[in-house]
């Protein structure tokens with residue numbers, strides 16, 4: 001039995017061109033790169049590959065940097081997503097947001113409910129800039145209504161970079177695992193010199209006291225941290241103190257910078273003498 005060759009233009013045979021290739025039958029049915037890229041009907045397998053993920057991660061950094069570049073001085077405030085309006089912690093967070101706003105300092109939070117909402121609320125109340133860096137979670141919570149500039153992240157690590165990069169310090173209210181994660185990440189960044197002049201203020205001596213006690217009486221006594229690591233955190237009970245402490249570092253920093261730029265020649269010489277690399281080598 002002889003088989004006739006199909007005609008080149010037989011429309012019943014799937015075919016398409018891809019650059020220099022001409023593809024037919026099953027070869028032609030394996031979607032184009034453009035289709036994979038543009039198809040919005042359901043998540044294609046391709047979007048779950050690691051190279052694709054890298055692009056998404058990159059875009060989170062690009063969008064975050066773009067959105068926050070012009071923010072000016074800012075403080076990140078953390079605390080439980082479960083703090084209820086009217087509670088002491090909630091009201092303290094509102095007050096901290098308000099006082100910072102009145103100092104012309106933007107408030108950055110995780111954009112969620114509880115203490116995040118309270119701090120954003122205070123920032124709006126104080127006519128300041130209220131930022132929320134949201135995180136995509138399995139249970140959608142969305143931004144709290146007091147976020148004026150919201151950026152949503154899929155990846156915790158990209159979001160965490162923004163909390164540190166665009167803030168001059170952290171204020172940490174009582175919270176759970178999310179808050180502890182944010183607190184300890186900041187402590188490690190300061191401890192390892194990845195960020196400098198970065199005050200971390202804990203609010204709530206009753207709540208944080210046992211943790212500070214454990215740091216001192218277990219981690220420090222067992223040699224897991226150095227005595228100076230205990231200086232990474234400061235602790236208070238009032239909104240006023242929290243704002244004073246967190247801005248003291250920032251103000252000192254600004255003064256030092258201004259001193260460096262506008263200080264007297266003697267001061268600059270003195271500074272140079274202290275930090276001379278030759279002197280440091282000789283030590």
Ligand SMILES: C/C(=C\CNc1ncnc2c1ncn2[C@@H]1O[C@H](COP(=O)(O)O)[C@@H](O)[C@H]1O)CO
Nearest residue numbers: 078079080081082110112141175176177178179
């Ligand atoms: C649990 C509930 C909502 C969760 N929504 C959140 N939205 C944004 N950011 C969040 C959310 N939950 C946790 N975070 C981050 O962690 C910190 C609070 O976590 P904790 O475990 O409650 O201490 C907070 O600073 C955020 O950055 C609805 O009840």
